[in-house]
Amino acid sequence: MAPETQRHRTILDRMWAAGLPPIQIRPMEGKLLQFLSCNAQKAVEIGTLGGYSACWIADALAEGGRLYTFEADPDYAELALSSFQQVGIAEKVSIVVGDANETLKTIEPFGPFDFCFIDADKISYPHYFRWAARHLRVGGIVAADNAYLFGKVHLNPDKEPEDAPAIRAMQEAIDILTNPSYFSVCTMIPTGEGMAVGIK
Numbered sequence: 001m002a003p004e005t006q007r008h009r010t011i012l013d014r015m016w017a018a019g020l021p022p023i024q025i026r027p028m029e030g031k032l033l034q035f036l037s038c039n040a041q042k043a044v045e046i047g048t049l050g051g052y053s054a055c056w057i058a059d060a061l062a063e064g065g066r067l068y069t070f071e072a073d074p075d076y077a078e079l080a081l082s083s084f085q086q087v088g089i090a091e092k093v094s095i096v097v098g099d100a101n102e103t104l105k106t107i108e109p110f111g112p113f114d115f116c117f118i119d120a121d122k123i124s125y126p127h128y129f130r131w132a133a134r135h136l137r138v139g140g141i142v143a144a145d146n147a148y149l150f151g152k153v154h155l156n157p158d159k160e161p162e163d164a165p166a167i168r169a170m171q172e173a174i175d176i177l178t179n180p181s182y183f184s185v186c187t188m189i190p191t192g193e194g195m196a197v198g199i200k
């Protein structure tokens with residue numbers, strides 16, 4: 001088990017107290033995110049929840065670096081913001097509230113970015129991967145959680161009517177990741193949920 005700091009535990013305690021769903025990354029994935037975002041000046045996260053993964057990324061930023069994190073649910077975003085204030089990282093994290101499909105464009109003038117972590121609605125992963133390919137610097141890294149789609153990514157969507165939209169979306173996202181005109185190299189890191197990683 002990777003070591004969490006007291007700050008990570010404070011964020012989790014506040015999430016449980018507020019009744020947020022326990023769908024944040026695991027500590028080992030936090031360490032992986034730190035590795036991938038190490039020394040980033042400008043990082044992006046899509047899917048804040050209560051701010052747990054954001055805390056891992058914020059800790060890895062270069063001096064003066066900034067994390068832009070996107071969250072659709074205003075209550076989650078409010079909790080994350082107060083947690084960032086409580087653990088002392090609020091000055092290097094900006095939360096953008098709303099549907100990231102629409103709100104990502106608000107930070108485009110601040111790009112290009114060094115790192116982008118995708119961990120939100122699976123149906124939008126193709127859009128998020130394309131966005132990352134457009135707005136990362138050359139050499140910038142994209143990482144996406146849940147790339148195994150809970151064990152369903154390899155299934156034939158025509159035979160899985162209930163999950164077909166999500167399966168099609170994740171398969172399309174992986175097609176984008178493996179297309180060298182978007183990302184020069186990529187890999188799948190076998191975390192429990194599958195972390196898809198690419199370098200522009």
Ligand SMILES: C[S@@+](CC[C@H](N)C(=O)[O-])C[C@H]1O[C@@H](n2cnc3c(N)ncnc32)[C@H](O)[C@@H]1O
Binds near residue numbers: 046048071101121124
């Ligand atoms: C798996 S949770 C994120 C967990 C977080 N990255 C962590 O590990 O601590 C996914 C989050 O994405 C948010 N979300 C879902 N669809 C979204 C969208 N279209 N735009 C922005 N956020 C979205 C959800 O409200 C939820 O809080």
